[in-house]
Amino acid sequence: MAPKKKAARQKKLAPEQGSLPVVLGGDEKIEEAALDIEKLNQLNGLLPEPGSLPSLVSAGSEVSQPEHGAALLEELSRMRQERFLTDLELATKTKAFDVHKLVMASCSQYFRELLQKDPAVRRVELPSLSPLGLATVITYAYLGRVHLSLYTIGCTVAAATRLQMPQLLQLCADFLLRELSVQTCVYVWNIAGAYRLAAVREAARRFLLENFAEFAGTAPFTQLTLEQITAFLQDDALELPSEVTAFQVALRWLEFDPKRLRHAAGLLSLVRFETIPAPQLVSEVQPVPRMMLDPDCHRLLVDAMNYHLLPHQQNAMQSRRTRVRGGRRALVVVGGRPSLTERALSRELLSREAGGSAWSSLTQLPAKSFNQSVAVMDGFLYVAGGEDQNDARNQAKHAVSTLCRYDPRFNTWLHLAGMRQRRTHFSLVATGGQLFAIGGRSAQGILSTVECYVPSTNTWHPKAGMELPRCCHASAVLPSGEILVTGGYISAAYSRSVVSYSPATDRWGERPGLGTPRGWHCAAALGERAYVVGGSQLGPKGERVDVLAVEVYEPGSAQWSYSAPLPLGVSTAGTRPRSATRPPSSATTRKQTPGSRKRSCRSPLWACPAAHSPCPAHSCHGNATATPRAPRAAGRSLAPAV
CATH class of the missing domain: 3.30.710.10 (Potassium Channel Kv1.1; Chain A)
Known part of the structure; x- marks a missing residue:
């Protein structure tokens, strides 16, 4: 009997060999008819029962071919x-x-x-x-x-x-x-x-606005349409080394095609000649023949020269042409005392751009001072009053009446007419194109007087005084134009008193008082509301203690409410609104009954971002929301917001 042939063993595929190719067709054809239901059932019968296999095996798995798509x-x-x-x-x-x-x-x-x-x-x-x-x-x-x-x-x-x-x-x-x-x-x-x-x-x-000076030297620049170059020269965000460059750019476009010269006056009117220093107007602009021969162009030059020749009239002459391009807003701290342990006073102005975290030196005051008041009006920074010596025993003795104006476009100071009275610990606010100096104190004592500065005449005028002398208070301008004067030091005590002054009628009126007496605080209007922040009052032993409560005034309802308290106490600080947009309400109206007062707060609004570096230690300084910073190439001066 012949031995049985051994069945050929199927060779297993090693994992590293991958999959075997599948070939359809050829001599060995699959008879599809044989793959009927009965045949498939027989084949499936060779598999163990589903329950006897691992769950992953019996459930099957999804396979894919990444290159299929x-x-x-x-x-x-x-x-x-x-x-x-x-x-x-x-x-x-x-x-x-x-x-x-x-x-x-x-x-x-x-x-x-x-x-x-x-x-x-x-x-x-x-x-x-x-x-x-x-x-x-x-x-x-x-x-x-x-x-x-x-x-x-x-x-x-x-x-x-x-x-x-x-x-x-x-x-x-x-x-x-x-x-x-x-x-x-x-x-x-x-x-x-x-x-x-x-x-x-x-x-x-x-990209064009940021690289316009370089772009102006290329051939595509000369192909700009009148509408296009007009749009660029009108744009506040146009970044140029100086406004003289804007003048030269406009001339290049005009002179490329003689047919364009008929648009010279209109196009050159977009150049902000008033922001070009007077010496450069004489050396860079005046020698150009068109600026002297074309009456309309010559008028632009004359207007710019008059602007520089009449500094006290500049407030009334502010326009788009007097505002520098590419400006960025910044916070400015003015003078003060470097630290509580030092007697020396500072002349330094420090600035920090909106959204920035670093403070930088901007310029210096004409003279050292602290406890002065500051205001921003028509793009200028005004610094008034304060003290020129640090004498803790008799601060009011060294009060001054000076007023000076800082022009951030040219980094220059202008000495203006002094106040009628020396003042320190007073408030200075700008409204209706005028400055109002309210209360304070001098060597003669605490003041109730008010005076108003008119820029066009460079003069101060007396106004109706407050009923009670007041110092160490804070003021804010309401949307109606009225000045809200809050708290302060009255009759040898910190006060809750609030009064308002109408510049239109030159009259004072009583307003609902603060919930917490305070002085050395700050106030600012934001949207339709006025905010009173920080300050101090007397403690049970007669010591000064911080006031953390923040109060909000609604002019429409004439009611005060509490907002989120400060995380840290601050006195003699400055505050300015970051935007004119009204924030979401988080304040709760305070209802008062005799002998009781309720305070509540819905959600905290205060934070100390780690990214914001603190201002170098200065106390009793002036603080202002400054105006946009000039373009990078124009130096470190701040540009005015007109």
Whole structure:
């Protein structure tokens, strides 16, 4: 008997060998008829019962082929090139393309809606599109990639916009942003404007504004339209080394084409000659023949010279042309005492830009002082009164009446007419184009007097005084223009008293009092409300103690309410509103009954961000929300907010 042949053992595939290729066709064909239900059931019977297998095995698993999508797109593209199963023709004026409806409808909202209305359509006319633009769109639809260049991007964006393909538009937008340069920025700006790519247009505009001086030396600059260069010269955010550069840029554009000279007066009126120092007006602007021969242009030069010759009239002459470009707002601290342990006074002005964290030295006061008052009006910083010596025993003895004005555009001080009375520990507020000095004290004692400074005449005028002498108070200007005077030191005690003054009628009136007596505090108006912050009062042993409560006044209801208290006590501090937007209400109205007072707060509003460095130790200083900082190349001065 012949021995039995051993069955050939199936060789197992090593894990590192990967999967075996599967070949369909050839001599060994699978007879599909044999794979019927009965046969499959027999094969399945060879498997153990489902419950006897591990759960992961019996449940099966999902498998995928990552390259399937790309391979499918490549095959569809080949089918299109071979015109295999294509069922739609797209035609421009000069060329037609065969495509698959399914592919185009899957990535174009235009074709999707078109085929939903008429699935049987065989040809679509697109006469407004270029063959290159349509070909690029079709390539993207089939392959998900395109070749872009600045020479072809226009027709691609046009086609993607017309056929409503947002993903392709985003690719084009990203490409345009990467290609931004001094040479290409105008082209990108125009393309983005033509096809409503808002983010790209804004990015190109910002790039132009930040690099305009360099751009003005290129050929594309000379091709700007009158409307375009007008828009740039009108923009407050235009960054230039100086306004003389703006003048030179405007001249270059005008002189490139003699036909443009008829627009000279209109275009040069956008140059802010008033912000050019007088010596430069004489040396850089006046020698240009057009500025002397053209009457309208000459008038611009004369107006600028008059502005510099009449410093006391400048408040009334403030306009867009007197404001520097590219300004940024900053907080300014004026003078004071470097620390409580030092007797020396400071002349330093420190500034910190809005959103910044570092303090920097801005300039110096004409003279040392502390306990002075400050105000910002018409883009100028005013510093008034205070004391010129640090004498803790008799501060009022050294009170002064001085008033000076700081011009942040030129980093210069102007000495103005002094107040009628020496004052320290008083309040200075600006409203209606005038300054009001209220109360305070001098060597003669605590004052009830009020005086008003008129910039155009450089004079002080007496106004109706308060009923009671008051010092160490704080004032804020309400939306109505009335001045709210809060707390302070009255009749040898810290007071809750609140009064208001109307500049229009020169009259005083009583207002509801504060919930907490205080002095050495600060006040500011924000939106429709007035806020009273910090300060101090007398403790049970006669010592000064911090007041942490923050109170909010609603002029409409004439009521005070408490807001979130301060985390730390502050006295003789300054405060200014950061914006004119009314914050969300977090204050609760205080209801008063005899012998009781309720205080509550819904949510804290105060924080000490770690990113904000504290101001170098100064006490009894002046504080102001300054005006925007001048452009980087123009130095460290602050630009006025007009």
